[in-house]
Amino acid sequence: MRRPFIAANWKMNKTLNEAKNFANEFKELVKDVSDTDILVCVPYTLLCSMKNELKGTNINIGAENVFYEDSGAYTGEISALMIKDFAEFVIVGHSERRKYFGETNDIVNKKIKKALEHDLKVVFCIGETLEKREKGITKEIVGKQVREGLSGLEVISEITIAYEPVWAIGTGKTATPEQAQEMHSFIRDLLEELFGEDAAEKTRILYGGSVKPHNVKELMEKQDIDGGLVGGASLDAESFSKIVKFKGQ
Numbered sequence: 001m002r003r004p005f006i007a008a009n010w011k012m013n014k015t016l017n018e019a020k021n022f023a024n025e026f027k028e029l030v031k032d033v034s035d036t037d038i039l040v041c042v043p044y045t046l047l048c049s050m051k052n053e054l055k056g057t058n059i060n061i062g063a064e065n066v067f068y069e070d071s072g073a074y075t076g077e078i079s080a081l082m083i084k085d086f087a088e089f090v091i092v093g094h095s096e097r098r099k100y101f102g103e104t105n106d107i108v109n110k111k112i113k114k115a116l117e118h119d120l121k122v123v124f125c126i127g128e129t130l131e132k133r134e135k136g137i138t139k140e141i142v143g144k145q146v147r148e149g150l151s152g153l154e155v156i157s158e159i160t161i162a163y164e165p166v167w168a169i170g171t172g173k174t175a176t177p178e179q180a181q182e183m184h185s186f187i188r189d190l191l192e193e194l195f196g197e198d199a200a201e202k203t204r205i206l207y208g209g210s211v212k213p214h215n216v217k218e219l220m221e222k223q224d225i226d227g228g229l230v231g232g233a234s235l236d237a238e239s240f241s242k243i244v245k246f247k248g249q
């Protein structure tokens, strides 16, 4: 009942030319896909050209980050209003933002609120580090990220959750479908507690962490896994198109 949703997170990759080449190849490869939502999240520098390259296609565009003020003296930052000129989606709270740029649950919460205020759809990332998993406090950590990240919100209809265990990102070490399902089900139960059954049932929860063409299908077979947020394997048009077309894998 939830429509599959496959999203790319390019992170700090691709020049303008590389992005244009990707767009030309990728839009052809996925042009017949009508039963899965497709999103490509790109660096700020590529938003404008990707908007032009992908106009009229079945591919949505997103940014990878946003600041929580509308304008002002915040050198180097980009606001939701600025992103809205080019994209419909934004990733908030990625573990790399949390790790390298000190983003706390409170900052993530402010960013989500600001993005929603300006009608951007949010891909809200959560996930535990290896250290936390080994300590046996995975659910505690992820639960806190969800509660604090979504604190003060009444409606989550424009939010997609991405569960990305940090130990599985860029390591080639995917969570097993069972490990991922256990966490997705935990997250959905928590959404039900916070926002009610209907909202929990409708919210899509993506898995992220070394999703590849060869493992996407078994992940997608799990009841509470509604899609993927893909890093490395999204940089190549052919490999990402295979993930988007997971049903035929």
Ligand code: 13P
Pocket (backbone or CB within 6 Å): 009, 094, 164, 168, 169, 170, 171, 172, 208, 209, 210, 211, 229, 230, 231, 232, 233
């Ligand atoms: P990889 O697919 O490269 O593991 O990255 C996952 C990720 O961080 C997507 O946001």
